[in-house]
Amino acid sequence: MSDRIIFLGTAGARFVVTSQIRASGGMWFTLEGTNLYLDPGPGALVKCRSKREKLDPAKLDGIILSHRHLDHSSDVNIMIEAMTKGGFERRGKIFAPVQALEDDPVILRYVRDYVEEVVTLREGGSYQVGEVEFTTPIRHIHGNAETYGVNFRSPSFTISYITDTKFFPELIGHYRGKFLIINVVRLKPSDLDHLCLEDAERIINEVQPRLAVLTHFGMTMIRAKPWELAADLSQRTGVEVIAARDGMIIELEKWKEEGD
Ligand SMILES: [Zn+2]
Structure with a gap:
């Protein structure tokens, strides 16, 4: 499969x-032939197996929980079972913050034996799965949930x-990818530990990625039509900004040819 999200x-x-x-299954990344699943929320397995997507979790090389x-995590156990063919084929790696593994575990202990390795995510950590390197540069501010964003690097x-995070200025310097995916839960600023549209604009303006994708919408964003908000942001920032739709595929190859 070609490089895609x-x-x-x-x-x-x-x-x-x-x-x-909206569906809540998370994201599937294919990079240099390595398949990674990010944040398998409710419906992840069902979405993968749907007629439209036809994705085989047994082809995954790793699952990451932010x-x-x-x-972000409710389907992680069944996805591990699917990745390992019911636990009969020991393969794949799981990555999660220590809180999700130990304090109030969302990954059942018996399925941990199915995978090759269970890796604890830490602030400043760097990791490798197949051809993909990734880092978790900084702990986010997100209630009492230990939370990390991710920078992926392939050749x-x-x-x-x-x-998910509350906005804080240091966030910007840590996420400089040419493709930037931002969870924008709220339309307006609030006391909740989530980014709002204004925060996303500030980040996009400073990072100037090649493409920014908004996703993880709460009700206020959905009511305001995310695709229109994204078009406005494109105008204001000069960066191509799109609002993710369920089932949307970003073919990365196209961007590689245009840019590098
Ligand atoms: Zn959250």
């Missing part, structure tokens, strides 16, 4: 997830994923 869900926050106004909240691409 598949959005198997674009829902964020409890109401949109529990009502399934934090333990259910909209051809740098991709930054800014997962």
